[in-house]
Amino acid sequence: MNSPIRRLSTLVAMLFTALLVSTTYIQFVQAKSLQDRPENRRTLLANYARERGQxxxxxKPIAKSTGTKDELKWLRTYPQGELYSHVTGYYSFTYGAGGGVEGAENDLLSGSSDKLFYRRVSDILTGKEQTGASVELTINAKAQAAADKALGDQRGAVVALDPTTGEILALVSHPAYDPSRLSSHDTDKVVAAWKQLNADPTRPMVDRAIAGNLYPPGSTFKVVTAAAALESGKFTEESSIPGPAVLDLPQTDDDLPNDFKGSCGANxxxxxxxxxxxxxNTAFGWLGMQVGADDFRAQAAKxxxxxxxxxPMSVTPSSVPAELNQPQLAQSAIGQYDVRVTPLQVAMISAAIANNGVVMRPHLVKKVTSSDLEVIDEPQPEQLSQAVSADTAAALTRMMxxxxxxxxxxxxxxxxxxxxxxxxxAQHQKGKPPHAWFTGFAPSNDPKVAVAVVVEDGGNAGNEAAGGRVxxxxxxxxxxxVLGQ
Incomplete structure (x- = not known):
């Protein structure tokens, strides 16, 4: 065999080998991930052949499937659409499962999860119609409704937690949207709704409570600075500290003033x-510089x-800048500069103080059940970290x-x-009203709920906004x- 033919034979053999390897990789290694892709129409058709879990x-269902007479057999409906839109997310034949629990727990709801393998086998053997699992949430319906009503037509978010368990009691983001617009079987209407929602400059599909663009926390972050100071052992809640009208910052000509006229106390x-x-502001700017950048960041991390x-939805991590000079540290200590948080993170800070300094892992799923109410999964409370000592938590509680x-x-x-x-x-953009924040817990002597609220751009109060007012x-x-008042 001459040299050109040998080279051609070798090339053909290599191509066949590459084809064999790639098809084997796709069929065996990538098969599950490709099948699980939310936009996989073949998988969606198979899922629509069986009832999706509630x-x-x-x-009471906030997302359920009802039978139809068309090709897809089941229509996903949302009885209280906008109230729970960022909790449920959407389930669409055109766009798959996205956002909220629909996206995060798609395998369980669709019935394709490995946790349901033996139940699927049992259903096949007995001839029982296959269905997805149902997901019961930790949400307190009254708290969710109260948060939605109180936030009203203002942009922002509300998160409420059970401090002792980490259960999410309320998760509201405004503006909201109706997931039913995306679950319709009328493709033209769904596509039109999708385009309109994604083109809306107010971003109604973004869950401001846990994701999206993070917020500067403003003075709510002074709680973290106070925690770092108390944990250092150098300060107590009654320590005397500087509180001038304006704090002279080192290394810069810019100073740090209070939000009100005058100093914070006599002399x-x-x-x-x-x-x-x-x-x-001036007291906490000074305090931050005394604590130091390393201890300040370490306390925030705790x-x-x-x-x-x-x-189970992914939460955008909150952050404190990795490098801070003294002026930047002073600004960060009052929740400005480049400190950025989710409302969930701010609620976790209050919840930790309420829970004797212990941070519980936040979670939204209470339990997962099969169609015959057998419990498949029931997450248990889990400690995430010890943020501060019980003594420091008690001092912070008294201060708050x-x-x-x-x-x-x-x-x-x-x-x-x-x-x-x-x-x-929180100041966030020159020429725009500040974001208004509040975080706290109650009852302070036996906490049942911790909450964080952010109202973007001052809400209806505009430039007159303040966290206490809005x-x-x-x-x-x-x-x-939550407390039944």
Whole structure:
């Protein structure tokens, strides 16, 4: 055989080998991932041949499938569409399962999860019609409704947690959307709705509670700075610290002023408790520089900053800058500069303080059941970290109580119940109104709920916005709903 033919034979053999390897890899290695792709129409057709599991809140479906007479056999419906849109997500023949629980727990809801393997085999042997598993959520229906109503037509988000278990009691993001618009079997209408929702500049499909563009936390982050100071052992809640009208920052000509005129106390001094009560910028800017960048970042990390969480939806990690000079550290200590958070993260900070310093892993799924109500999975509370000692948590609780009793958070007061909290007013873009924040928990002596609220661009108050005025009443409504007030 001459040389050209040998080379051609070798090339042909290599091509056949490559083809054999690639087809084997696709059929055996990639098969499951390709099958599970939400836009895989063959998989979607197979899934539509059986009833999809329900998503439940308090035993009532917030997402369910109803029978049809068309080719797809089942139509996904959302009885309270907009109220739970970011919790459920959507299930669409055109766009697959996306967002919320529909996307995160698609395998269970569709019945294709490995956890349901033996049940599928049993159903085949007995001739029983196959169905997906149902997912019961931890959401408190009254708290969800209260958060939705109180936030109203303002853009922002509300998260409520059970401090002792990490259960998510409310998860609201505004603006919302109706997932039924994407689950219709009318393809033209679905495509039109998809384009309209994605072109909307208010981004109604973004879950502001756990994802999207992160927010500067403003003065709510002073709780983290206070925690770092107390944990250092160098300060107590009654320590006297500087609180001038303007803090002279090193290494820069820019200074750090308070949000109000004047100093934070007589002779430009204040206590740590009073500084939190009135939200003294200069005191906390100074305190941050005393704590130091490393300990400040470490304390934030103990509260969960930077963690990649699944609730089961993916949560965008919150962050503190990796490098901070002294002026940047002072700004970060009051929740400005490049500190960025989700409302869930802020709720976790309050929940940890309420829970004797222990951060519980937040979760949305209470249990997973089969069509005959057999429990397939029931997640248990899980400790994520010890953010602060029990003594520090108790001190922070007392400090946060003063914020609500006599400080910037009075609008969160609940008759007959002690509330601990912290307001925040976060500057984020020159020329735009600040974001309004509130975070806290109640009852402060026996916590049942921790909450975080952010209202973008001051909400209806615009440039007159402040966390105590705009966000605190929303948090109050949610806490009252959980406590049955």
């Amino acid at each position: 998503i439940l809140v308090g035993g 430009n001094r204040t206590t740590l408790t009073h500084a939190l009560e009135i939200s003294c 509260f969960g900053m930077g963690d990649r969480l699944q609730v 109580e003063t914020v609500v009793k006599s400080g910037t958070g009075r609008a969160a007061q609940i008759s007959g119940i002690d509330v601990a909290g912290k307001t925040g007013t 966000a605190a009443p929303i948090a109050k409504a949610v806490m009252e709903a």
